[in-house]
Amino acid sequence: MEKAIEDFARHIEIERNLSPHTRKSYLTDLRQFKGFLDTNRITEEKACLDAGKASPDVGRDGNDAFIHIDHVVIRAFLGSLYRAKVKKVTIARKVAALRSFFKYLLREERIKVNPAVLVQAPPSERYIPAFLSVDEMFALLAAPFKQDVLGLRDRAIIEFFYSSGIRLSELTGLNMEDIDFNRALMKIRGKGKKERIVPVGEPALLAMRDYLEKRGELLKRGREAGETANVPVFISRSGSRLTTRSVARVLDKYVLLSGINRKISPHTLRHTFATHLMDAGADLRSIQELLGHESLSTTQKYTSVSVSRLMEVYDKAHPKARGGVDNL
Numbered sequence: 671m672e673k674a675i676e677d678f679a680r681h682i683e684i685e686r687n688l689s690p691h692t693r694k695s696y697l698t699d700l701r702q703f704k705g706f707l708d709t710n711r712i713t714e715e716k717a718c719l720d721a722g723k724a725s726p727d728v729g730r731d732g733n734d735a736f737i738h739i740d741h742v743v744i745r746a747f748l749g750s751l752y753r754a755k756v757k758k759v760t761i762a763r764k765v766a767a768l769r770s771f772f773k774y775l776l777r778e779e780r781i782k783v784n785p786a787v788l789v790q791a792p793p794s795e796r797y798i799p800a801f802l803s804v805d806e807m808f809a810l811l812a813a814p815f816k817q818d819v820l821g822l823r824d825r826a827i828i829e830f831f832y833s834s835g836i837r838l839s840e841l842t843g844l845n846m847e848d849i850d851f852n853r854a855l856m857k858i859r860g861k862g863k864k865e866r867i868v869p870v871g872e873p874a875l876l877a878m879r880d881y882l883e884k885r886g887e888l889l890k891r892g893r894e895a896g897e898t899a900n901v902p903v904f905i906s907r908s909g910s911r912l913t914t915r916s917v918a919r920v921l922d923k924y925v926l927l928s929g930i931n932r933k934i935s936p937h938t939l940r941h942t943f944a945t946h947l948m949d950a951g952a953d954l955r956s957i958q959e960l961l962g963h964e965s966l967s968t969t970q971k972y973t974s975v976s977v978s979r980l981m982e983v984y985d986k987a988h989p990k991a992r993g994g995v996d997n998l
Contacts, residue, residue: 699767799941819884833874835943838936
């Protein structure tokens with residue numbers, strides 16, 4: 671099965687252009703499923719005996735036989751996840767990974783029946799994303815950033831998160847050529863290598879200019895000063911492209927310094943960007959384009975956030991709301 675997983679890995683990278691994060695998640699899910707099979711000794715021979723078959727019905731290559739895997743086995747795997755109290759959204763992703771994997775094997779004629787077709791993903795939970803209030807966001811932007819190159823870099827990072835709603839992986843993937851200071855625009859390479867152009871606010875551009883003035887101190891030796899193609903915008907103290915983990919640590923540092931007493935991730939800033947736009951009256955389609963969502967339904971979760979926010983404001987501000995039905 672491992673060979674089939676490796677073949678599938680090449681398929682989703684080259685042919686389907688899935689993001690590195692999705693590819694990594696899918697492969698982790700498939701290897702977890704393989705581990706479940708190994709742990710429970712769900713083998714080809716055992717399944718054949720249970721089915722009363724003399725030999726497995728293999729695909730064209732004769733090496734990767736999957737006759738021992740049917741919808742009952744997959745449901746047993748999902749059952750183990752439910753018992754372990756794995757979140758429904760995570761289980762749904764694992765179902766998607768298995769469906770995609772077996773669909774690929776069917777297309778390659780390595781199986782004759784897709785065992786994942788009869789498996790249903792769990793119903794999605796109503797998810798309201800966490801976000802910062804306007805006051806909290808301003809407190810984060812007012813954190814005590816040092817005026818050295820690293821402090822200026824960190825400020826530019828947080829300004830860009832809030833200004834554009836950019837994903838963490840998209841931010842670390844930014845190159846110098848992607849930012850157009852004259853038109854205040856930025857090119858972002860999103861999921862599936864799809865590109866979008868988004869505006870950048872003036873505070874973010876000013877923070878970026880301040881950082882770029884000192885960024886040369888971090889550049890690796892031998893890199894041409896005027897070179898821009900594929901040169902990362904955000905770099906580490908050693909001059910290499912900043913990693914997603916490093917950016918997360920940067921954010922943790924300034925959340926602590928700003929006095930915000932809860933866990934904030936880079937994705938929280940993306941949610942904050944979208945929620946504040948929604949609260950200010952931006953239309954859903956525009957927010958969808960800015961975030962790079964394929965489906966409008968993905969963006970609609972911010973409608974729930976905005977309605978919740980409106981109800982909160984109403985309850986606090988409306989004289990009749992405060993007294994409940996007794997005031998009617």
